[in-house]
Amino acid sequence: MSASRTLFHLIRADVLERTRRRSFLVIVAATLFLGYLVVNGTIGLHLGRYRGVMNAPWIGLMMALCGTTFVSLFGFYAVKNAVARDRQTGVGQVLAGTPIGKLPYLAAKALSNFLVLAVVIALLALAAILLLLIRREAGTVDVRALLPPFFFLALPAMFFTAALAVFFESMPGLRGGLGNIAFFFLWILLLILPLATRSLWTDVTGVRLAMDRLQTDIRALAPDYDGHFTLGIENGAPHDKIPLRWRGMDWTAQDIGWRLLPLGWAVALIAFAALVFDRFDVKAPHREKSARRPGRRTGSGNGLLKPPELALRLLAVVLDRTRFGRMLLAELRLMLQALPWWWHGVAVTLWVFTLIEDPAFSRAALLPCLSLWPMFLWSAMGTKEIRERTWPVLFSCPRPVARQLPALWTAGALVAYAMVSGLMVRLLIAGDLGVVLAIGAGALFVPTLALALGVWSGGSTAFEIVYFLAWYLGPLQHMPALDFMATGDASILAGTPVIVLLLTTLLGLAAVFGRLRFLRL
Amino acid sequence: MQLIIDHLSKQYAREIWGLRDVSLSVRAGVLGLLGPNGAGKSTLMRILATITRPTGGSVSWNGIDIVRSPDCVRTVLGYLPQDFGVYPQLTPQEFLEYLAAAKGLDAPTARRRIDDLLQLVNLDGVRHQRLGGFSGGMRQRVGIAQALLNDPRLLIVDEPTAGLDPEERVRFRNLLSDLSGERIVILSTHIVSDVEAVATDLAVMVRGQLVRQATPEAFLQATAGRVWEWLIPSDELPAVRNRFRITGTLRKPEGMLLRVLAATAPGAGARPVEPTLEDAYLDAVTAPTAGNP
Numbered sequence: 141m142s143a144s145r146t147l148f149h150l151i152r153a154d155v156l157e158r159t160r161r162r163s164f165l166v167i168v169a170a171t172l173f174l175g176y177l178v179v180n181g182t183i184g185l186h187l188g189r190y191r192g193v194m195n196a197p198w199i200g201l202m203m204a205l206c207g208t209t210f211v212s213l214f215g216f217y218a219v220k221n222a223v224a225r226d227r228q229t230g231v232g233q234v235l236a237g238t239p240i241g242k243l244p245y246l247a248a249k250a251l252s253n254f255l256v257l258a259v260v261i262a263l264l265a266l267a268a269i270l271l272l273l274i275r276r277e278a279g280t281v282d283v284r285a286l287l288p289p290f291f292f293l294a295l296p297a298m299f300f301t302a303a304l305a306v307f308f309e310s311m312p313g314l315r316g317g318l319g320n321i322a323f324f325f326l327w328i329l330l331l332i333l334p335l336a337t338r339s340l341w342t343d344v345t346g347v348r349l350a351m352d353r354l355q356t357d358i359r360a361l362a363p364d365y366d367g368h369f370t371l372g373i374e375n376g377a378p379h380d381k382i383p384l385r386w387r388g389m390d391w392t393a394q395d396i397g398w399r400l401l402p403l404g405w406a407v408a409l410i411a412f413a414a415l416v417f418d419r420f421d422v423k424a425p426h427r428e429k430s431a432r433r434p435g436r437r438t439g440s441g442n443g444l445l446k447p448p449e450l451a452l453r454l455l456a457v458v459l460d461r462t463r464f465g466r467m468l469l470a471e472l473r474l475m476l477q478a479l480p481w482w483w484h485g486v487a488v489t490l491w492v493f494t495l496i497e498d499p500a501f502s503r504a505a506l507l508p509c510l511s512l513w514p515m516f517l518w519s520a521m522g523t524k525e526i527r528e529r530t531w532p533v534l535f536s537c538p539r540p541v542a543r544q545l546p547a548l549w550t551a552g553a554l555v556a557y558a559m560v561s562g563l564m565v566r567l568l569i570a571g572d573l574g575v576v577l578a579i580g581a582g583a584l585f586v587p588t589l590a591l592a593l594g595v596w597s598g599g600s601t602a603f604e605i606v607y608f609l610a611w612y613l614g615p616l617q618h619m620p621a622l623d624f625m626a627t628g629d630a631s632i633l634a635g636t637p638v639i640v641l642l643l644t645t646l647l648g649l650a651a652v653f654g655r656l657r658f659l660r661l
Numbered sequence: 662m663q664l665i666i667d668h669l670s671k672q673y674a675r676e677i678w679g680l681r682d683v684s685l686s687v688r689a690g691v692l693g694l695l696g697p698n699g700a701g702k703s704t705l706m707r708i709l710a711t712i713t714r715p716t717g718g719s720v721s722w723n724g725i726d727i728v729r730s731p732d733c734v735r736t737v738l739g740y741l742p743q744d745f746g747v748y749p750q751l752t753p754q755e756f757l758e759y760l761a762a763a764k765g766l767d768a769p770t771a772r773r774r775i776d777d778l779l780q781l782v783n784l785d786g787v788r789h790q791r792l793g794g795f796s797g798g799m800r801q802r803v804g805i806a807q808a809l810l811n812d813p814r815l816l817i818v819d820e821p822t823a824g825l826d827p828e829e830r831v832r833f834r835n836l837l838s839d840l841s842g843e844r845i846v847i848l849s850t851h852i853v854s855d856v857e858a859v860a861t862d863l864a865v866m867v868r869g870q871l872v873r874q875a876t877p878e879a880f881l882q883a884t885a886g887r888v889w890e891w892l893i894p895s896d897e898l899p900a901v902r903n904r905f906r907i908t909g910t911l912r913k914p915e916g917m918l919l920r921v922l923a924a925t926a927p928g929a930g931a932r933p934v935e936p937t938l939e940d941a942y943l944d945a946v947t948a949p950t951a952g953n954p
Contacts, residue, residue, distance in 0.1 A: 470762035478750035529746025533807060536710040537763040538735040544763055660714045
């Protein structure tokens, strides 16, 4: 079989496997939601006193920049499971026994990642066409003027993201939670660095290039333009702003050359990943000899002992059918035990800061961090039983819905409350009971969302994408309707905590219904 | 103590049945559930373990319908599924403590029981090492330990010897035999030797249906007089294979020595022999479709 045919089948199988999973629908839904936020004007491109007239080039650029910025964030988490899935299902070990090399394998995974992300960008392009149809202020529905930013800005950024996901999956220290957290900071760095250094060498998202060209064009149209450039949520009604008719970027060979640069970085990442990739080599299992420490009673032979008297002793096993505490402790321990020491260290540090810092600062700046830090802990809720295949045993235990599920939910909520407890104490002392209640509602909402999405999707990706998007727009960008943690007063005034509580109730019911449905299959 | 399976069915899609009209009555002892891959053994096990709901029929434990009241059997159930998973970051001790809490064992009983079981499955010395580094056989032993945590009255073990070495398999069979006195043990396998020594009752399933339930002795009796040893030239094997049900072949200097299932002598020189349980099983499995001469 030729190398290209091998590559094709690796990519095909991977794309089919992904797109047939329920979590892919969540990716599509998150993309459509992002497109909707742009269409309704919540997210946009802001130029200070000025704004672009809604024509094909402006809408195309705006939507493509949203894609390159936000999809590179949640898209990374959405696709960073291609190698992990092969590892988990055992397919990886089968592939490792074939002549497929590490480089072709990882290249296939990167290309498969890219195809998934390209679908997301294509959906955003469709949303841009829709936006052009319903909110066009000038020009014609010129798709040729609308699409170039998607090709030259968004797709190279997606290719880079796809390769970066494979790179993270290949590095032993970056596969798990640490890698997920590290990527978030890397994502911020990749956005800030080209803006701070004014260099295009690190401009993988293309925002710097687009900004440079746009600022030059706008200055030509409005000499007093101060260079303001924001992509995201900005207060101020659009009709207060002066419309400028931007005619789009002239994509020169040099511009296209700069946009090919992320592809080069991506290839380098894949090549480096191939050098360190373990090719599904498993860790050496514990030797049986290690089971026999001197002086310990461990039996005379390998493996199972001949049943001694204890096997026949019918222990008077006392079943504790009603108490919930032991199950809760067990779930809490399971949740926290897998986390490394530094995770606890950062959590405690953040918590201490909320105790000693000004509550207003803590609420605006630290609360978003506190509500993000345990994200990967919450995202395992309702999914770890499926992922680790412990569910047949666990769900055949007494009262799996009445005891295990509430215990799991309570453990997640306790973690959320522990994270925000320092701030809540400070706010209580300051007499801000309303804010305390609003934050309390948010702390109930997050684990409930995780549990419901985990139970229904069977994986952690759905929660990670939905939560990241909501967290970015809400607690981080302080968009009142999505600020479920009440990081600003605007969300309380908008009645968001009430909606959050209502949603929490519905999601809780959905989780219970989902688990019952699973048990009835 | 009685488990009654009455006209049990599981239909996945219009023409796809996992189980079809299976009826069984099980009393204390070891029931060996035999059948080829895809026979519906695991589906039946999962229904008995209350993690899959049937689409027809009923299962009752001491007279109580376990589909309507699953907790009546869950409190006395030990279940080792075919595809048993563990949390790799936990140690065997922690994992068993977690499942003891899920099964509702109180803390002192759980501690005592885990100590005993870790010794029983010879994992006492690695009780503080993470499960992620365990071999398949060691994980399987953790699975055996968790199934025995609550001293189950109903023990369901699905392909339990997968991953165990031959010595472990023998010891596990002995363990099941010793445990079976006051409880029902249902042992699903497609390896006849796994049930040969320990089963007090056998049930054979094929394509989602129960084809025979009887004691091992009755199975042997039913096949008695229908097993033949027959030496043939090697080049005749393909033709003979097409005409008869062959349960074993052995190459000899003179040709191929076959074990053949047939009502009458399959050919000149064939001599009747005592059936083994393997012959009886293959007789039951192949009977519905094979053209038995």
